[in-house]
Amino acid sequence: MKVLLQHVAHARSGDKGNICNIAVFAYTPALYPLLKSQLTEERFKAHYGGAIKGEVLRYEVDNLDALNFVAHGALGGGVSRSLCLDNYGKALSAAILGFEIEVPDALLGELRGRDLLQQEH
Amino acid sequence: MSKTIRIGSGAAWWGDRVEPAALNAERGQLDYLCFETMAEATVSAAQVRARRDPAFPGYDTYLDDRMRAVLPACMRQGTRIVSNQGWINPDGAAQRIVHWLRELGFRGVKIAAVNGSLITERVLQLTDRILENGEPTHTLAATLISAEAYLGAEQIAEALRQGAQIVVTGRVADPSIFMAPMMHEFGWDPLDHARVGAGNGIGHLLECGAQVTGGYFSDPGFKDVPDPWNFGFPIAEVEADGSAVITKVAGTGGAVTLQTVREQMLYEVHDPANYITPDVVVDFTTARLEEIGPDRVRVTNIGGKPRTATLKVSIGCTEGFIGEDMFFYAGPGALRRAQLARRILEERFRIVGLEAEEIRIDFLGINAIHGEATPADAPEPYEIAVRVAARTRTREEAVKVGREVDGMAVSGVAHTGKRVPHQDRTREVIGVWSSLVPREKVPATVNYFES
Numbered sequence: 001m002k003v004l005l006q007h008v009a010h011a012r013s014g015d016k017g018n019i020c021n022i023a024v025f026a027y028t029p030a031l032y033p034l035l036k037s038q039l040t041e042e043r044f045k046a047h048y049g050g051a052i053k054g055e056v057l058r059y060e061v062d063n064l065d066a067l068n069f070v071a072h073g074a075l076g077g078g079v080s081r082s083l084c085l086d087n088y089g090k091a092l093s094a095a096i097l098g099f100e101i102e103v104p105d106a107l108l109g110e111l112r113g114r115d116l117l118q119q120e121h
Numbered sequence: 122m123s124k125t126i127r128i129g130s131g132a133a134w135w136g137d138r139v140e141p142a143a144l145n146a147e148r149g150q151l152d153y154l155c156f157e158t159m160a161e162a163t164v165s166a167a168q169v170r171a172r173r174d175p176a177f178p179g180y181d182t183y184l185d186d187r188m189r190a191v192l193p194a195c196m197r198q199g200t201r202i203v204s205n206q207g208w209i210n211p212d213g214a215a216q217r218i219v220h221w222l223r224e225l226g227f228r229g230v231k232i233a234a235v236n237g238s239l240i241t242e243r244v245l246q247l248t249d250r251i252l253e254n255g256e257p258t259h260t261l262a263a264t265l266i267s268a269e270a271y272l273g274a275e276q277i278a279e280a281l282r283q284g285a286q287i288v289v290t291g292r293v294a295d296p297s298i299f300m301a302p303m304m305h306e307f308g309w310d311p312l313d314h315a316r317v318g319a320g321n322g323i324g325h326l327l328e329c330g331a332q333v334t335g336g337y338f339s340d341p342g343f344k345d346v347p348d349p350w351n352f353g354f355p356i357a358e359v360e361a362d363g364s365a366v367i368t369k370v371a372g373t374g375g376a377v378t379l380q381t382v383r384e385q386m387l388y389e390v391h392d393p394a395n396y397i398t399p400d401v402v403v404d405f406t407t408a409r410l411e412e413i414g415p416d417r418v419r420v421t422n423i424g425g426k427p428r429t430a431t432l433k434v435s436i437g438c439t440e441g442f443i444g445e446d447m448f449f450y451a452g453p454g455a456l457r458r459a460q461l462a463r464r465i466l467e468e469r470f471r472i473v474g475l476e477a478e479e480i481r482i483d484f485l486g487i488n489a490i491h492g493e494a495t496p497a498d499a500p501e502p503y504e505i506a507v508r509v510a511a512r513t514r515t516r517e518e519a520v521k522v523g524r525e526v527d528g529m530a531v532s533g534v535a536h537t538g539k540r541v542p543h544q545d546r547t548r549e550v551i552g553v554w555s556s557l558v559p560r561e562k563v564p565a566t567v568n569y570f571e572s
Contacts, residue, residue, distance in 0.1 A: 010344055010380065014389030017253060017555065023387035050493035061393045063406055064383045070391045080162050080551050081440065083481040083510040086490045095494045113342045
């Protein structure tokens with residue numbers, strides 16, 4: 001079934017200049033391949049709409065069950081120039097938790113926050 | 122048993138809480154307590170303030186609070202302190218610490234001030250290109266406020282070798298503040314990139330304080346941590362090979378788990394195999410994490426590669442102003458009224474001829490935080506704040522934002538909630554650019570003081 005990414009992974013964003021990195025971590029090792037195959041650079045960038053002006057690079061960090069997305073031009077010119085209230089982009093990582101990801105039935109037991117799945121559907 | 126040193130965090134940024142630092146000093150059984158108090162624009166902002174306010178001493182504005190909170194316990198227990206609270210005046214910070222030590226009755230304590238990171242006068246000669254846009258750095262000449270190189274751990278370690286009980290610095294790379302004690306205690310060669318890399322990786326885990334002990338982490342229903350109002354700041358128990366156990370004072374809130382540690386491991390990291398610091402290039406892709414007990418995560422095998430020939434330089438420049446204000450709607454139809462208010466403001470900005478590089482009118486409650494990443498079908502909230510911001514070349518233009526928001530009070534839309542302006546609604550923009558400088562061109566110097 002399709003679920004929101006928040007059931008599969010957690011995420012954290014950090015700033016450097018006008019670049020935001022958003023690291024996405026599978027909750028369990030069994031869920032990590034789903035991230036790798038479905039959360040591509042293209043889909044990641046598309047999910048953020050126009051909020052990411054430049055290119056997105058994806059680093060696979062297998063030892064941490066993580067993907068690190070480096071989004072160029074995501075911070076409105078950088079912390080001090082940005083007109084965004086969240087000028088550090090600390091809240092940007094939450095947006096990707098709304099990405100829809102397909103989870104095979106065999107892995108549904110691995111999901112977090114399962115009691116919330118019903119009301120999301 | 123082989124030697125282990127305990128390094129604790131006292132601050133992760135300028136505005137960080139002071140109570141966990143005091144707790145780490147009292148109950149952390151620390152060999153070292155380290156403070157990170159700077160952000161990208163800290164130095165430039167301090168320079169601007171120093172020009173306007175001759176009484177501004179140029180170091181961390183919370184230096185007094187932090188030192189008064191930790192000095193008694195640190196001096197009693199022999200905990201040494203490494204801190205970047207010197208900002209643009211490490212000597213002044215050291216002298217202020219001398220003042221507090223004497224006040225508290227601690228005499229004969231040696232304090233080191235590490236200078237040398239400020240290179241404003243030389244930066245245009247020493248650097249070539251701006252990293253962000255490839256332009257020559259001399260294009261910044263007219264707007265330059267301040268430039269500083271990110272120094273590494275070597276001079277701090279040297280000061281510790283000279284017997285300094287407290288080392289206060291200007292700009293130093295954040296992980297280096299926490300790694301310097303390891304370099305000193307274990308006698309690491311600065312070019313031993315394997316150990317220095319591992320140690321810098323541990324420094325990176327500590328530099329953001331509570332972000333590795335459950336801060337910036339809680340997500341109810343998904344990632345819950347106990348007592349999130351009472352986070353302990355992290356402590357690393359480091360061994361001579363640069364491996365460490367990340368933990369915190371027992372009884373504090375938050376958690377140290379595989380999840381909290383790996384989130385912090387990639388925080389502000391781009392290529393995880395090549396995290397460049399002044400001391401070394403860190404490789405996080407070899408790291409192994411293991412939960413060995415409650416709130417105890419063992420971190421081994423962080424890799425290191427030889428350091429680069431250059432140091433990063435931050436260049437702060439005046440870049441104009443931002444004008445900003447907000448007003449409010451609530452109840453049925455709040456969004457419709459907010460949309461009409463936006464239309465009115467757009468027209469009025471044209472009428473008054475606002476000259477702006479960028480204008481942003483957000484609906485706080487809908488799209489002010491995620492902007493263009495907001496889903497089109499986001500539900501309409503009960504309350505909305507209309508938040509207006511514009512970046513301009515001059516303060517006179519920036520002022521127009523607040524003045525037109527004022528006009529919304531009686532010349533706007535029904536049911537407009539508005540604050541009476543009680544603070545300056547404009548602020549100066551200090552743009553930060555980066556470049557590289559050959560490391561041998563930026564020698565650090567150390568001055569010593571005694572209480």
